[in-house]
Amino acid sequence: MTGGPRPRRYGYLGPEGTFTDAALGLALAARGEDGATGAPTAERVPAASVDAALAAVRAGGLDAAVVPMENSVEGGVPATLDGLAGGDPLVVVAEVLVPVSFVLAVRPGTRREDVRVVSTHSHAQAQCRGWLAEHLPDAGYTPSTSTAAAAAGLAPDAPAPSYEAALCARVAAERYGLEVLAEDVGDTAGAVTRFVVVSRPTPPPPRTGADRTTVIAFQPADHPGMLLGLLEEFSSRGVNLTRIESRPTGDALGRYCFAIDAEGHVEDARVAEALLGLHRVCAQVRFLGSYPRADAVPVVVRPGTADDDFAAARGWLDAVRAGRPPAGSHAGDGPVARTTS
Numbered sequence: 001m002t003g004g005p006r007p008r009r010y011g012y013l014g015p016e017g018t019f020t021d022a023a024l025g026l027a028l029a030a031r032g033e034d035g036a037t038g039a040p041t042a043e044r045v046p047a048a049s050v051d052a053a054l055a056a057v058r059a060g061g062l063d064a065a066v067v068p069m070e071n072s073v074e075g076g077v078p079a080t081l082d083g084l085a086g087g088d089p090l091v092v093v094a095e096v097l098v099p100v101s102f103v104l105a106v107r108p109g110t111r112r113e114d115v116r117v118v119s120t121h122s123h124a125q126a127q128c129r130g131w132l133a134e135h136l137p138d139a140g141y142t143p144s145t146s147t148a149a150a151a152a153g154l155a156p157d158a159p160a161p162s163y164e165a166a167l168c169a170r171v172a173a174e175r176y177g178l179e180v181l182a183e184d185v186g187d188t189a190g191a192v193t194r195f196v197v198v199s200r201p202t203p204p205p206p207r208t209g210a211d212r213t214t215v216i217a218f219q220p221a222d223h224p225g226m227l228l229g230l231l232e233e234f235s236s237r238g239v240n241l242t243r244i245e246s247r248p249t250g251d252a253l254g255r256y257c258f259a260i261d262a263e264g265h266v267e268d269a270r271v272a273e274a275l276l277g278l279h280r281v282c283a284q285v286r287f288l289g290s291y292p293r294a295d296a297v298p299v300v301v302r303p304g305t306a307d308d309d310f311a312a313a314r315g316w317l318d319a320v321r322a323g324r325p326p327a328g329s330h331a332g333d334g335p336v337a338r339t340t341s
């Protein structure tokens, strides 16, 4: 046997040619596991669904999986949010942005007027609804597990399919020997999907100053201002949210959890304080990771919310409690600066 680290196994929504496959390629390149460096080249393992990929990570058969989290047109991906909100805990360790552009692909020789049914992933169908209404108004739709699965079903050597066209990435049309009848059939130019790399719980990657933190907050007992209270835990610490989405917990009608993406890293004092606050007011908080933002947009630190500010406040409190004069490093510490309290 040779020594050295073994290649890591990454799951993705397959088969080859999905947008998730493209996201995995980018993630592996960013991690140096794509064969371009000396590190072992990762093994890419297709899965039939997001749930199957997450289950294989939980069971230990995969080291990690890449799953779609959020789309600029369609919003959050329910299968991913629900898959991460329940079951054994998993964490996000990285994110990747992939521009999504769709083609209408057919078996060679099929003409547009022959297309009676189109197949694709539900997210792709939602993003091409307008184009379909205009160009194939009479065509039906049959869902597939992924865009590439729809394309693979039309491959010349596949059994006779129940549909004539697939909406997929151009690479999938090429991979499965299909003809492209129309390009860029998405309704929104510049659509982007955010994918995340998910693993079993592990300490977060180091903070970069351009990080994101994801949590699921389970609704506390319902009361007026409940959601406002959750939001205040973030706003009072100067933590900006990039997404908040409610999902039913499935327990009962009216029971919700909130999938929250916040700017910053759990190592940032303001994020840590916000999460502590959230934990105090929520029935349960599931930490889903702190990881670098794919767009590398640095966090804007509002006055009074830097680590030093939290440390100075803590030092002041410790001094007050110990009956010591507070250290004078912070403008608000001294008795002269405060006339009340």
Ligand SMILES: O=C(O)C(=O)Cc1ccccc1
Residues within 6 Å of the ligand: 013, 017, 018, 019, 020, 021, 068, 071, 100, 121, 123, 124, 145, 146, 147, 148, 193
């Ligand atoms: O089916 C795919 O190719 C996927 O990776 C899921 C998906 C579908 C549409 C937009 C983004 C991701």
